[in-house]
Amino acid sequence: MSAVQMRVREAVHAVQKWLAHGSPPGEAVVRQAIVLRFLHAAGFDIWNPAEVVPEETNSSGTRSDFLIRVGAGKFALELKGMTVALSARDYQQVVTYAASEGTPWAVLTNGRVWVILDRTHQPGGTFQDHEVLKLELGQEGDTFADDFAALFDPAVWRSDGFSAAVQQVGAQQQRRLDEARIRREKTAAVDAVQAQYQIPSFELAAQAAVEMNRLTEVERDVLLGRPLPTAQSLIETFAQSSGTVPESISFSFWIKTAAARADYSLTKGTWVIKAGSTAVKEVKPYAGGVQRERAQLLAAGVLVDQADQLLFAADVEYTNPSRAAGIVSGGAKNGWDVWRDDQGRPAQMYRPTSARAD
Numbered sequence: 198m199s200a201v202q203m204r205v206r207e208a209v210h211a212v213q214k215w216l217a218h219g220s221p222p223g224e225a226v227v228r229q230a231i232v233l234r235f236l237h238a239a240g241f242d243i244w245n246p247a248e249v250v251p252e253e254t255n256s257s258g259t260r261s262d263f264l265i266r267v268g269a270g271k272f273a274l275e276l277k278g279m280t281v282a283l284s285a286r287d288y289q290q291v292v293t294y295a296a297s298e299g300t301p302w303a304v305l306t307n308g309r310v311w312v313i314l315d316r317t318h319q320p321g322g323t324f325q326d327h328e329v330l331k332l333e334l335g336q337e338g339d340t341f342a343d344d345f346a347a348l349f350d351p352a353v354w355r356s357d358g359f360s361a362a363v364q365q366v367g368a369q370q371q372r373r374l375d376e377a378r379i380r381r382e383k384t385a386a387v388d389a390v391q392a393q394y395q396i397p398s399f400e401l402a403a404q405a406a407v408e409m410n411r412l413t414e415v416e417r418d419v420l421l422g423r424p425l426p427t428a429q430s431l432i433e434t435f436a437q438s439s440g441t442v443p444e445s446i447s448f449s450f451w452i453k454t455a456a457a458r459a460d461y462s463l464t465k466g467t468w469v470i471k472a473g474s475t476a477v478k479e480v481k482p483y484a485g486g487v488q489r490e491r492a493q494l495l496a497a498g499v500l501v502d503q504a505d506q507l508l509f510a511a512d513v514e515y516t517n518p519s520r521a522a523g524i525v526s527g528g529a530k531n532g533w534d535v536w537r538d539d540q541g542r543p544a545q546m547y548r549p550t551s552a553r554a555d
C-alpha cells in the first residue's frame with residue numbers, strides 16, 4: 198500500500214465516522230472538512246494558492262470553487278452541500294470553467310458523490326454526457342479511498358497520467374460490478390446443483406456446475422473468491438486454446454429489438470460492426486452526430502431502412518467502441534460497458550490500460 202493510499206484511507210475513515218452520527222453537511226463544511234481534507238491527504242498543497250486556487254473568476258468571467266494545478270496538469274473542481282443533488286446546471290458550470298482554463302478535466306462533488314468529467318468525452322452531447330467516472334463516499338471498505346488515491350495523487354497529474362488513472366479505476370469499478378452480478382445471479386445455480394446431487398462442498402458443486410455447462414469457469418472463479426481475469430490473461434487464454442494470439446475478439450450488443458456484432462482488433466484498436474447487425478431506428482434528440490452519420494450510411498447503402506430497425510448491409514469500422522455503440526443505439530453509450538464477449542464479459546475487461554476514456 199502506498200503512502201498516499203494510507204493517508205487517504207485514514208482521512209476517509211475519519212469523515213465516514215462523523216458523517217454516520219450527524220446530519221448531511223452544507224457546502225461550507227463539505228469544503229473544509231471533506232474536500233480540502235481529502236486533497237491534502239492525497240498530497241496537494243492546499244495552503245499554496247498557486248496549486249489549489251480558490252474561487253478565481255478568470256478572464257472569461259467564469260468561476261469554479263477551485264482550480265487545482267500541479268505541473269502541467271490541472272482540473273476545475275466545483276462543490277455543493279451534501280444535501281444538494283448535482284444538477285445539469287452544476288455540470289455546465291464546472292465544464293465551462295474547465296474549458297476556459299484549457300483543460301479537459303473537471304470534478305463535481307457534493308462530498309458524497311464525486312463525478313469526473315472529460316470535455317472530450319461524447320462531444321456534442323449534454324454536459325452530463327462528459328461524465329466518465331463516479332466515486333461514492335458511502336461504499337463499503339476502502340474502495341472509495343483507494344480509487345480516490347489512484348486518481349488524485351499529485352504525481353499522477355505531474356506525469357500527465359490522469360487519463361490512464363481514469364481508465365484503471367473505471368476498469369476496477371466495472372470488475373466489481375461484474376463480480377457482484379455473477380454472485381447475485383449464479384450462486385443459486387450452484388446451490389441447486391449441490392442440493393440435487395448432494396455434493397459435500399460449494400467448491401465441488403461449482404466445478405460440477407461448470408462441467409454441466411450451467412456455469413462458466415470465470416463465474417466459478419468469482420464465486421470461489423478468485424479475481425476476474427485481466428485483459429492480458431484473457432488474451433493468453435485465447436492464445437492457448439487456438440495456438441496463436443487472436444487478431445480480434447467478437448462482441449455483441451443488444452438494445453430493444455436491435456442486435457449487433459462487432460470485432461475488436463487487439464492490434465489496431467478498431468471496432469468493426471459486422472454486416473447483418475441491426476440498429477434501433479430512433480435517434481435521441483441530442484445525438485445530432487449519430488443522425489448525420491446514419492444519413493450518410495443510408496445514402497451509401499451501408500444501412501438499410503427496415504420496418505422497425507436499421508440493417509447493416511456491410512461492415513463499418515470505428516475507432517472506439519462508444520461511437521460504434523452510439524450508431525447502434527441511436528444515442529450516447531459507454532461502449533466498453535455495453536459490448537459483451539461470448540461469455541457475457543464487458544469489453545472493459547479487454548481494454549488496454551493506455552487507452553483514453555471515450
